[in-house]
Amino acid sequence: MKAVEGSDGTADEVALETIHHELTSFARRARASAGRMHPELSLVSYTLLGHLEESGGCRATDLAVHYALDKSTVSRQVTALERAGLVERRADPDDNRGQLLHLTPAGTAALARVTERRREAFRARLADWSADDLARFAEYLVRYNAAAAARDGRTD
Amino acid sequence: MKAVEGSDGTADEVALETIHHELTSFARRARASAGRMHPELSLVSYTLLGHLEESGGCRATDLAVHYALDKSTVSRQVTALERAGLVERRADPDDNRGQLLHLTPAGTAALARVTERRREAFRARLADWSADDLARFAEYLVRYNAAAAARDGRTD
């Protein structure tokens, strides 16, 4: 990694720069390898399915807002997921404009499969970490993401 | 975040699942916001410029191998960066097949600008962290990325 000789060069500055560099590196790698590593489900599709599972069903607009995606993008993704038999659309009894999206059993199964594969990859990478380190790393990530989400005006 | 009651529900399993979830969330957000947050330089362009700065100049093939990109992708990215005046090609005195890529002063400046903007965003998100937490978070990220890179067969 690049150790920056910041204007003041405090330990905080070095840590900050390292975090910046490593997260950038991670983001690039995740993007590059997502397709090859998880051919069954793209990162976005995976996330959308995950949200449907967590939320127990929601509208396409909700997904678009939540993930800062254009509604057309979500529309197309959902269309693909529906063609693949992973989600189904149900009429919204309160609003005929929209549809409520739900996972199908096949969608639930596909999500579980990919989650398990992803989790295995993480498990392998973190195999030799101590319990304390794992717990602290998890806590830091939650904290970081919460701050990032707050600044992005989102809620996840 | 989703707190999973894993099959055995040990603290390690919970931490692992949290790490999985949070890193996935981060990757998705980074991808979605990269274009809007940093219109001057895409994530890949940014990374390529960064590598040129760190390495002090290298060949296109080196970039392709290092970042697991197709050589054609790198070729086009480099062409765009050259058109933008951010990199220049120099003849390799040892091999007329290839070119050595170098940052131009404008490239160095653009990289510094985007780095500064990115760093500011990170700084804001991490503003209220203690020095110990920053240092540990940085250490964890380095450690995680090293493991991920090793499994991906790369070197950064």
Place this chain on the structure above:
DNA sequence: ACTACTCGTTGCATAGTACAAGCGGCCGTC
């Protein structure tokens, strides 16, 4: 009703990427 807003789809444009073909230079072997 009329207007304004919302939800979703579709047409277009763009960026990023991979794969394959090809061009030209380099380096062995014979």
Place this chain on the structure above:
DNA sequence: GACGGCCGCTTGTACTATGCAACGAGTAGT
């Protein structure tokens, strides 16, 4: 020193993901 094979790079083609704009259909306030 010619040749075959490898290497670095570019170009053609196709595909995916994405955004913006326009639109159709439905809802809600007045």
